[in-house]
Amino acid sequence: MSKALEGIKILDFTHVQSGPTCTQLLAWFGADVIKVERPGVGDATRGQLCDIPDVDSLYFTMLNHNKRSIELNTKHETGKEVLVRLIESCDVLVENFAPGALDRMGFSWEKIQEINSQMILASIKGFGPGPYEDCKVYENIAQCAGGAASTTGMLGDIPLVTGAQIGDSGTGLHLAFGIVTALYQRAQTGKGQKVSAAMQDGVLNLCRVKLRDQQRLEAGPLEEYSQFGENIPFGEATPRSGNDSGGGQPGRILKCLGWEKDPDAYTYFITQAAVWKNICDIIGRPEWKDDQNYSTPKSRLPKLNEIFGAIEKWTMSKTKFEVMDICNEYEIPIGPILSFKELAEENSLRATGTIVEVDHPERGKYLSVGNPVKLSDSPVEVIRSPLLGEHTNEILSNVLSYSDEEIKDIRASGAVGEEKK
Numbered sequence: 402m403s404k405a406l407e408g409i410k411i412l413d414f415t416h417v418q419s420g421p422t423c424t425q426l427l428a429w430f431g432a433d434v435i436k437v438e439r440p441g442v443g444d445a446t447r448g449q450l451c452d453i454p455d456v457d458s459l460y461f462t463m464l465n466h467n468k469r470s471i472e473l474n475t476k477h478e479t480g481k482e483v484l485v486r487l488i489e490s491c492d493v494l495v496e497n498f499a500p501g502a503l504d505r506m507g508f509s510w511e512k513i514q515e516i517n518s519q520m521i522l523a524s525i526k527g528f529g530p531g532p533y534e535d536c537k538v539y540e541n542i543a544q545c546a547g548g549a550a551s552t553t554g555m556l557g558d559i560p561l562v563t564g565a566q567i568g569d570s571g572t573g574l575h576l577a578f579g580i581v582t583a584l585y586q587r588a589q590t591g592k593g594q595k596v597s598a599a600m601q602d603g604v605l606n607l608c609r610v611k612l613r614d615q616q617r618l619e620a621g622p623l624e625e626y627s628q629f630g631e632n633i634p635f636g637e638a639t640p641r642s643g644n645d646s647g648g649g650q651p652g653r654i655l656k657c658l659g660w661e662k663d664p665d666a667y668t669y670f671i672t673q674a675a676v677w678k679n680i681c682d683i684i685g686r687p688e689w690k691d692d693q694n695y696s697t698p699k700s701r702l703p704k705l706n707e708i709f710g711a712i713e714k715w716t717m718s719k720t721k722f723e724v725m726d727i728c729n730e731y732e733i734p735i736g737p738i739l740s741f742k743e744l745a746e747e748n749s750l751r752a753t754g755t756i757v758e759v760d761h762p763e764r765g766k767y768l769s770v771g772n773p774v775k776l777s778d779s780p781v782e783v784i785r786s787p788l789l790g791e792h793t794n795e796i797l798s799n800v801l802s803y804s805d806e807e808i809k810d811i812r813a814s815g816a817v818g819e820e821k822k
């Protein structure tokens with residue numbers, strides 16, 4: 402079966418997390434992703450957070466599946482010549498260098514267009530044009546600058562960052578969407594274009610509901626926030642909302658059986674209005690069904706602490722999975738807090754390829770997250786990440802059509818590092 406992006410060549414200048422997540426997705430959909438790495442050094446994550454000495458880290462391997470690696474010093478004269486050929490041969494150049502690095506290398510957008518007018522140049526930066534456009538940015542900076550941190554955490558406590566990599570992987574997803582859109586437009590216009598995704602913008606996009614709440618504040622208190630029922634006044638900005646649900650159906654994290662010893666024995670419970678009567682029945686409060694003080698969503702908002710207290714009394718008598726089973730029968734939206742141990746062992750995630758076991762020649766078997774987006778006509782096989790420079794000769798010869806003699810000369814120039822044994 403063919404793959405959705407078969408025939409598309411990606412010149413992958415990405416490193417660390419944000420860019421590599423983008424090009425990994427494109428590779429899973431069938432694009433030929435050629436990762437350009439500094440000779441002898443490579444993507445810095447190869448050697449970060451290592452669990453096995455002198456072996457590519459999980460940080461690197463889990464973000465760079467299905468790619469090929471070429472070692473190339475793009476500041477070396479011969480290296481630049483090879484890079485020009487790569488730009489001529491590829492459809493998309495993806496990069497997440499610090500601002501200005503590509504220009505300093507001598508490959509401005511204008512120069513790239515001159516070499517290949519069909520080229521799509523896709524870039525991730527920390528900030529878009531403005532006062533911070535020259536700043537370097539990592540994940541948590543983006544979470545802070547994009548509004549996530551100021552709205553995450555418990556009221557009255559310090560801002561919190563979240564474990565979901567919304568700045569890096571989130572922006573990688575945004576960029577992948579932009580690239581595919583630009584490829585679609587190119588099919589009609591025949592021209593490339595520049596695709597930019599700033600991490601601040603990506604996080605802000607994912608925090609859209611918080612800007613909604615910022616504007617709602619002008620009309621009065623946010624009644625679905627717990628602090629409303631607790632009579633805590635609102636300030637000028639969207640506050641931290643603890644574990645309150647971000648939508649119109651109030652929800653909380655509640656303790657389940659065993660919470661004293663198991664840090665993940667909790668469930669998320671949503672008091673969806675449509676199933677309020679079912680909730681009253683299962684928690685043993687049938688009198689709340691028709692009591693006007695509890696029967697309407699509006700009447701419940703000031704009493705969320707009392708209501709969730711009563712629900713928690715019930716959830717604490719059951720394991721999180723028992724709570725899940727019972728509530729599902731009554732169509733109550735609910736979800737257990739799953740630990741990474743539980744996720745890694747979850748058979749249904751293995752069956753769909755969302756969790757995959759990959760074999761690597763130097764580190765052996767490891768688990769990774771596969772492609773979370775499934776296309777019925779474009780199957781994904783997760784292939785281990787490349788070793789540094791593993792495909793240098795193959796790319797010079799098959800993609801760039803250099804002769805054996807020319808490859809020898811390029812090697813001798815020092816632009817592509819040492820030949821691998």
Ligand code: COA
Pocket residue numbers: 416417418419420437438439440473474475476497498499500501502503505506525526527536537538539540569
């Ligand atoms: N050959 C020669 N030089 C190369 C090269 C190659 N194959 N690949 C990279 N380099 C050079 C770059 O040209 C740059 O040189 P310069 O500083 O002289 O211009 C240098 O390596 C460093 O690259 P840079 O991207 O600036 O890395 P950094 O370690 O200084 O910064 C980040 C890392 C992540 C902070 C920065 O890249 C950044 O802000 N990126 C944009 C936002 C982003 O994606 N952040 C999330 C990362 S998960």
